[in-house]
Amino acid sequence: MKREGGVKAGHTSRLFIVKAQDHSLVLPHTQRLFVQTAKKMAATLGSYTIPLVGVSIFIATLTYITYKLLSSYLHKWFEMKPIPQLEGTYPLVGNALQFKTNSGDFFRQIEDFTREFFDAPLFKLWVGPLPFVVLFHAETVETVLTNPVHMDKAYSYNFLHPWLGTGLLTSTGLKWRQRRKMLTPTFHFSILTDFLEVMNEQAEILVEKLEKQAGKGPFNCFNHVTLCALDIICETAMGKKIYAQSNSDSEYVKSVYKMSDIISRRQRTPWFWPDFVYNYFGEGREHNKTLKILHSFTYSVITERSENISNTEPDSDSDQGPKKRRAFLDMLLKTTDENGNKMSNQDIQEEVDTFMFRGHDTTAASMNWALHLLGSHPEAHSKVQQELQEVFGTSDRSINMEDLKKLRYLECVVKEALRLYPSVPFFARSLCEDCHINGFKVPKGANAIIVTYALHRDPRYFPEPEEFRPERFLPENSVGRPPYAYIPFSAGLRNCIGQRFALMEEKVVLASILRNFNVEACQKREDLRPVGELILRPEKGIWIKLEKRTPQA
Numbered sequence: 001m002k003r004e005g006g007v008k009a010g011h012t013s014r015l016f017i018v019k020a021q022d023h024s025l026v027l028p029h030t031q032r033l034f035v036q037t038a039k040k041m042a043a044t045l046g047s048y049t050i051p052l053v054g055v056s057i058f059i060a061t062l063t064y065i066t067y068k069l070l071s072s073y074l075h076k077w078f079e080m081k082p083i084p085q086l087e088g089t090y091p092l093v094g095n096a097l098q099f100k101t102n103s104g105d106f107f108r109q110i111e112d113f114t115r116e117f118f119d120a121p122l123f124k125l126w127v128g129p130l131p132f133v134v135l136f137h138a139e140t141v142e143t144v145l146t147n148p149v150h151m152d153k154a155y156s157y158n159f160l161h162p163w164l165g166t167g168l169l170t171s172t173g174l175k176w177r178q179r180r181k182m183l184t185p186t187f188h189f190s191i192l193t194d195f196l197e198v199m200n201e202q203a204e205i206l207v208e209k210l211e212k213q214a215g216k217g218p219f220n221c222f223n224h225v226t227l228c229a230l231d232i233i234c235e236t237a238m239g240k241k242i243y244a245q246s247n248s249d250s251e252y253v254k255s256v257y258k259m260s261d262i263i264s265r266r267q268r269t270p271w272f273w274p275d276f277v278y279n280y281f282g283e284g285r286e287h288n289k290t291l292k293i294l295h296s297f298t299y300s301v302i303t304e305r306s307e308n309i310s311n312t313e314p315d316s317d318s319d320q321g322p323k324k325r326r327a328f329l330d331m332l333l334k335t336t337d338e339n340g341n342k343m344s345n346q347d348i349q350e351e352v353d354t355f356m357f358r359g360h361d362t363t364a365a366s367m368n369w370a371l372h373l374l375g376s377h378p379e380a381h382s383k384v385q386q387e388l389q390e391v392f393g394t395s396d397r398s399i400n401m402e403d404l405k406k407l408r409y410l411e412c413v414v415k416e417a418l419r420l421y422p423s424v425p426f427f428a429r430s431l432c433e434d435c436h437i438n439g440f441k442v443p444k445g446a447n448a449i450i451v452t453y454a455l456h457r458d459p460r461y462f463p464e465p466e467e468f469r470p471e472r473f474l475p476e477n478s479v480g481r482p483p484y485a486y487i488p489f490s491a492g493l494r495n496c497i498g499q500r501f502a503l504m505e506e507k508v509v510l511a512s513i514l515r516n517f518n519v520e521a522c523q524k525r526e527d528l529r530p531v532g533e534l535i536l537r538p539e540k541g542i543w544i545k546l547e548k549r550t551p552q553a
Helices: 013-020 029-079 103-116 138-145 155-164 173-187 189-211 222-238 251-268 275-281 284-310 328-334 345-376 378-392 401-406 408-420 499-516
Strands: 123-127 130-135 427-430 435-437 440-442 447-450 517-521 530-532 536-538 543-548
Touching: 103 251, 103 530, 130 138, 138 435, 138 447, 155 251, 155 284, 155 345, 155 427, 173 189, 173 328, 173 345, 189 222, 189 499, 222 251, 222 284, 222 328, 222 345, 222 499, 251 284, 251 345, 275 284, 284 328, 284 345, 328 345, 345 378, 345 408, 345 499, 345 517, 345 536, 345 543, 378 401, 378 408, 378 499, 378 517, 401 499, 408 499, 499 517
Parallel strands: 130 447
Antiparallel strands: 123 130, 427 447, 435 440, 517 543, 530 536
C-alpha cells in the first residue's frame, strides 16, 4: 500500500478529515494527532454556527427596534415642542419622577396642573417615553371625541385586558363597532323597565340597613350604597343574587375592589409596565390570584346560565308561571351578529366582566357624592323631598317608570353631582392620525387625556363652578351650553352605552333613601379629598347623619 506523503502548509482541516476517513491510510503518530485536532476544531466551529447566527439576528433585531423607537420618540419630541409643558420634563424619563405615588396626592397634582395651564388650550406631559396632551376645554375635547379616527383607548387601558379582555370598554376598530351594534338592543327601554324591579328590591334592603343607623350619629355610608349597587348589577347583568348587602365579606366583592386598586397603581408606575418586571418585582402574583377569583365567578355563572337556556324554551312566555326575569347575560347568550353567529363564551365573559366593573363602582360613587351634596345644602334637600311628596304622597309603593319621569329636580341633582364629581375623572384616547388642536399639531401615536373633572369647572359655561346648583340643568338654563362642556358619560361614538341604566338606578336608590330619611352631611368640602383612581372616590368615605322621616299627609 502506497503511503501518503507529508501534509503541505495551507491545507484545510477539512482535507485532513476527509483523508483521515480513508481507513487505508496509515499516518505517523504526529500526523494522526494533527488530524484529530483538526476534526475537533471543525466540530466545535460547527456547533457554534447556529448560536452565533441567532445572537447576530437578535442583536440586529434589537438594534432595529431601538432605532425605530428612538426615531419615533424624537419625532414626537420635536413635533410637540411648541405645546406648553410642565417644568422639569426630561428626555426619556419625562415627568414620571414628578408624579406622586399616593393616588389622592396624584389626583391633586392633576388638579393643580389644569389650574396652572387654564388659560392655555392644552398642555403636554410625558409618562416615560409616552407623550400625553391634556385637554379640559369643550372646544379641544370636541376635536378629539367627534373624530371617528381617534377611537382607540390609550396605552394604559392595556392593563385592563387580563381582567376585561377586549370587550366594549377596551376594544377598538371593527370589533368594537360590531360589539356595540350587537349590544345596543340589550339597553332598550323595555328591558330597562324589567330591571326596575331589581332596583326597587335592592333599594328597599338598603333602606332597612340604613334604618339601623338613623338617629345614632355620624356613620360612613359609602360602603352601604356601594354594596347596594353591586347587588343591582350582579342581578341585572348576570341574573344571580350575591347578597352583597347581607354578606360584605364575600370573596368576589373584595376581589372587585382589590383588582381596581391593583390596576390603578400599575397605571401610575411606568417602571412596572413591562410584564416580566411586574410579575417578578411588582404585584403580578397578587394580580393573577385576584384575577382567578373574578374570572372563576363569572365563568361559573355563564356556564350555569348557558346550560339552563339550552334546556328550556327560547322565550318562556307560557301560562305556567310568572315570566322569568331577564338579565344581560341571558340576552348575550341569544345575541347574534349580522351573519347569525352567536357570541362565544369568551366574548360573553368579556362583556359580563365589563358590566360588573363599570356598572357598580361608577353609579355607587355618584350616589354617594349626591348624598353628601344634598346633606350639605338644606334648600336643595327640601326641594327634592317636596318633589317626592308631590309624586308619592304618603304611599310607600315601589317606584315605576312614570314616577321617574316626574322626578325632574332629582335628576338635576344627579347631573350636578356628576358635574362636580364625575365618576370617571379622566379618560384617555390614542390619536390614530396627526391632528391639529387649537393651532397646535399633535402627531399620530400621542395620547390625549380628557380631564372631565376640570372640564366641568369651566366658568364660561358653569358660573361659580364650585357651587352646587342643580338648577343649572333645568332645560331653560341649559340652552346654548356646548354639548362637550359636560360629558360625565363620555361623548361621541364611544359614549357610555349604559348611561340610561345608571341614571335610572341613581334616581331609584336616592329617591328611596330620601323618602325615608332626612340627610345631614358631617364633612366639609375640603375634608372629602377626592381620589382619582379608576373612579372618583372620597379618600375617607362619605359621613352623614340620618333622621327617620315621616311623610306629610
